[in-house]
Amino acid sequence: MGPTALFFLTATAMALAPAPSAQAQSVSFDEALRQATGASGAVQGASLDVRAKTLKAEALSNIDGPSLDLTAFRGRLSTDLSLDTSRLAGVAGGIGAALPNLPIPEIPNSLDRDVVTNLTSFGLVGMWPIYTAGRLDAVKGVAAGMAQEADAERLEAEEKLGTQVAQRYFQLLLAQRVVAVRAEVTAGVMEHQRDAAKLEKGGLISRAERLRADVALDAARSEEAQARSDAEIAQVALDRLLNTGAQVRPATPLFVNSLPVGSLQSFIDTGMRENAAWKKIASKRFQSEQALRLHGKEYSPTVFAVGNYNLNRGGERVVRSNWAVGVVVSVPLVHRINTGKLIEAAKLDQKRVEVTARQAERDIPTLIEKNWRALENARIQFLSTASSVELARENIRLQTVAFQQGQVASLEVVDARLNLAKIETQRAQSAYNYVMGLAQLLEAAGETRRLGSLADQADIHLPLDTPQ
Known part of the structure; x- marks a missing residue:
């Protein structure tokens, strides 16, 4: 990346970033979720719809009274x-x-x-x-079913918002971890470049070797600038989602549970009770039953x-x-409306709901199993990188000593540092994949709000990197 492009990228990131506040606001994931819920137009609108339909159902509760x-x-x-x-x-x-x-x-x-x-x-x-042959009870039932459906839609909006908050919250943490890794690479390559300059003056290495160290330092600085730009954009995205005047500083770190958080069957069982789409289907089923009951008593x-x-x-x-x-x-004798067709339409609506329910009985467990297996893959992948980090750090030490003794080229030291950066970045990415896999699994099971408590209970936490 040339100097002009790097300057343009940095200027763009600074323009997108919010104005610096007097003090950053430290926010846990649960607090971020509460703030996002209060700022979300979709959740607020769904909540108002629940209240309105509940009031309508309550208004009809005494329709069969005097x-x-x-x-x-x-x-x-x-x-x-x-x-x-x-x-x-x-x-x-x-x-x-x-x-x-x-x-x-x-x-x-x-x-x-x-x-x-x-x-x-x-x-x-x-x-x-x-x-009234149950007609007024059916009217009350339809109104109650509509309130239940509105509540299921509110729950669905909250579950989707929870996953969105997790994505932006932990993506910022991932971006900040990458910045810290890239800053460490830059510092290491800078130290290597200083060593190369000293060795060149002592006549121990050629000018070409020292130039390779210079090129490596420029590349490290460019990668660090790109990482900082990505972190600033992630910061803007989270701040705007939470609609807060102060800059948000995540207090819940990226995490991984070394053991599974639950069996596949336990999540499937919970999903078939708590999944928002399933609850919506249940409300539709109740409404269709009440509509058929209403139209079936016209005469x-x-x-x-x-x-x-x-x-x-x-x-x-x-x-x-x-x-x-x-x-x-x-006693009705002749209707202007074809009651028989209304009854047939109500039966078709009921069949449609049952068809949708049977499909959901297959789709929900499939979605849960997909997310559960993705979660397990991310967990295993993260755990498998622990030894690689130690090996990469030891390799840097050995390559640095060998370079100082003139046994290896500058490229070997740089490659060792880049290898460590790659492993640590992959490790952070695996932790992020784990968290997002867990968030998507909890959404499918209707338990997004458990994410904060599972983060607190996790036995592995990545360090919180303070932006510099």
């Missing part, structure tokens, strides 16, 4: 009154026959009158569903108890209060 309405009316009333006076007319006719000289007015058989009066009325109307009778009382006041004496109490039975 209702009472107060009514009021103020206006003019027009009504026809008809009074049967035929019996009175017969009596008058009998009197007229008995007393022919008595003047008796003629009485018609009926009196009809059109009454128009001002009317003020206050009423109470009560209704109580007695029998069932409905029985309501009703009551009504009206307090009427008007300008005519004929306007009086009235009341009514009784039972209403309603």
Whole structure:
């Protein structure tokens, strides 16, 4: 990498990096997860959806209970009154026959009158569903199922966020570990370059050997600059995910458990209970059952108890209060909606959910097993590199002594240091792969929040590298 490119890369990283804060904020993984949860729009939106759907389900909890309405009316009333006076007319006719000289007015058989009066009325109307063939219970069930589905989606958002936080949090630690390794390489090659310059002055090595040391130092500095740039970008990504004003300094180191954290079957059993996708399927299954129950009772009778009382006041004496109490039975005969097709559609929805459930019964264990085996591979790979680090450090010591004695070339010393850097970088990468494999396994099992406690319980921790 040339000087111009290196300058451009460093300038870009500095532009992306946040403004330095007065004091960096030391944050454990659990604290980072809490901060990210509070800053996540996806999690907050899912939580609001849960609350809204829960309130809707609670609002329908008494849908099969009684209702009472107060009514009021103020206006003019027009009504026809008809009074049967035929019996009175017969009596008058009998009197007229008995007393022919008595003047008796003629009485018609009926009196009809059109009454128009001002009317003020206050009423109470009560209704109580007695029998609805389970339709109202099905409505409540659908609402409860929708709340369960929203809660499963909230859990899914939290699980995905947990994996994302783990990726950015521990990626920053990995980047900082690589910076420390590259800084150590630069320091070692710089010391080697100084030794080479002294040996050249003493006539023990050629100028070409010293130039090789110079080239190696330039390359080491370039690799260190690239590592620092990567670490700065990782820092920006984590800070923005947590939405904190201060720069985040991870307090939970990269870790590895030397023993398995659990058997494959234990994770599968947990996943089939706690996996967010599985919980969503369970809520869909419940909703489809309630929908079929609702549509399957369209032609069932409905029985309501009703009551009504009206307090009427008007300008005519004929306007009086009235009341009514009784039972209403309603039997549907013809619907404008094709109920048969609704029932068939509900059955198809139920079948679709069952098909999805059967697929999930295969996919979830497969995903868990894949992540579990990747986790085990990363654990074994990390443990297998422990002896390689010691050997690489000893090789550096031997090559350095041999170079000072003129027995090996400069390239041998540089290669030894680069080999150590490669092994330590691979070791850090293996630890990162282990942590991410564990995070993905816990997400599949619905236990992402266990990651922080498993990190604390781990028996192997990589050093925390303070940025310089």
